[in-house]
Amino acid sequence: MPCRVAISLFLWLPRSWINDVFPLSLHRLAYVSSKASSGLPSPSPSPSSPSTAVSLKRVVIKELKVSDDESGMRLDRFLKYRFGRNGDDGSIEVPHSLIYKWLRKRQIRLLEYQEGFNNVSIKTKAITSVKTRTETGQIWLIRAALNDFTPKSASEPADIDPSHSAVNKQTRQRPLDALPLRAWIVYMDERIIVLNKPAGIAVQGGTGVASSIDSSLSVLQYDFSEKPRLVHRLDKTTSGLLVLARTRRVAQDLAKRFHEGSARLEAASGQGTTWNIRKKYLAIIESRQPLTLSSLESMGAWRGTNGLMTMGGDMVLIEQGNNQTIHMRSSIDDQGDIKPRITATWPSKTDFRILDQRSCGVEQNLHWALLELYPQTGRKHQLRIHCAELMRAPILGDRKYTLTIGRTESKSPLRIYLHLEEITLKVDTASDE
Template identity: 30%
Template sequence: MTRNRPVPKVSAEDAAFVRNLVIYEDDKVIVFNKPSGLAVQGGGGVARSLDDLLAVFAKSNGKRPRLVHRLDQGTSGVVITARTQPAAAFLSEEFASRRTEKTYLALVQGTLPAHDEGTLETPLVKVAEAGRPRMIAAKADRKGAQEAITHWRILARAGDNALVEARPETGRMHQIRAHLSIAGMPILGDWLYGTGAQSAPRLMLHAAKLNICHPDGEAMKFEAPVPEDFRELAETLGLQAGL
């Protein structure tokens, strides 16, 4: 957040769009309900990102809100940003120290476990395949392997489909997607770890809740309602009882 940073121009349409995504805001933070398909950061041919749109909330000196965590482009749900440098440092430390509680919902398909809850602790390592980074299972002593812990619970079942609640304890790239795929129940619409468009038009992963300490010291809970396309597919699959 450099002083006197030029504020990028944002169209009136995009300004209205990003303001409509706001769940909560005050002088320290802004919380958004990011739709699937909107990238959090630019680069790599991304035409529009949440980071770009944060210019709408910039101060007159050019300071604008700052990202403190990420969601994959296909994932919908809660994203918190910081309005000041001290708030950004505080929130970043909350995530780094694993003091936040993140709850995701996923529609999956595969060989479902007999039990309804458990913990996935397979270490993950980043590899590049055809120029695309992805996470694969790794032995703990492999170079570059990262500890990864995901707690999961099946909320509803219908044949080989399920609605899964996932609570990642660590924050590795693609962690929930990779872990559920390794467990034999990839997320519908996941083009990298599942069957992509054969199962759903987009990645059916939603960041539903975020429990975090506000920079002012208050414990806060933010929730994003399930998107309509997610709800409709859950109903089609007979999984609506879990929502």
């Protein structure tokens, strides 16, 4: 009976007091309510508030303390990471829509300690911005309904009619097959794992993708507390080196550096600006004429250092109805008076060297050339577009970016002749590397 009285008195406190002054009491209230539902006698709901007892049983407070490795994470990513990790409560799926709902209803609070003259007071501060960054030692309180948390392993109810087409498609979907990632490892230390990705293998999942590297990363976890993370990607039709980060902090640093792109090649010898990441690709291109210095300069390329040539310009995103395509601005300007709608522009630059070229002997006036490509920026499909639209020599096998601007094929080939051969990382830019 005393337990019932305590709960009844607590319910008469203003909601602002419960939220701001008594977060730990609310935690105990949820605990007592859960105990009551498991066998202890519970109070009968009053006629004026018939749903009070039901809502009590569903209240839950999640307390999350930020570790050193989780410091600096954006709030939504921190919550998805912590709830998605296997722990005492199992792995829980928390969509972004639910996190936004918690923020909107001020259900995510940060525990704060304020030192007074003779004591230390504990208060909570409501957080409403998803861009808030975490700090080591912070304690976050998430007040939510128990049914907000759905385990990832939860299956469809057995009484659902399997003849329904949508349900049938979801419940009978073939599980993803794990790829033999361990056989593709070319380098591994306590910070990164480097794979030699074959052509035809998707890095991330999508429509019609049976298996991907992202869905198979658990086989590379070994004795670490979490599986490796992707920090960059390669097209499905491209082969070569793929770097994985083994901790969250290393992933954060490498992802930023890959996004910023590679700096100039001559920095490796101490000249020019410093570099963080340098990538070297090998590519086979096809052209209607041999590539000479004069022909390349007429196409806008210019001489660099260390025997390299440089090409570049603005890449633009074009909207045509519901379709979006990426091209060089110079190629669009050559199309005549009809100007498409450009929604974004990015500068791009690539260094290259011709290693060898010869006539293919199959078709008259068709030549193949072997190139080394060093991207200085990391734009989407940058190398493919630069070769096709600046050099007028598309990469062999590429059906999307050809000499005909805007031409695409509905069926992609198994591979294009583009291979990421070498990645150089400057490991002294972060203490964690």
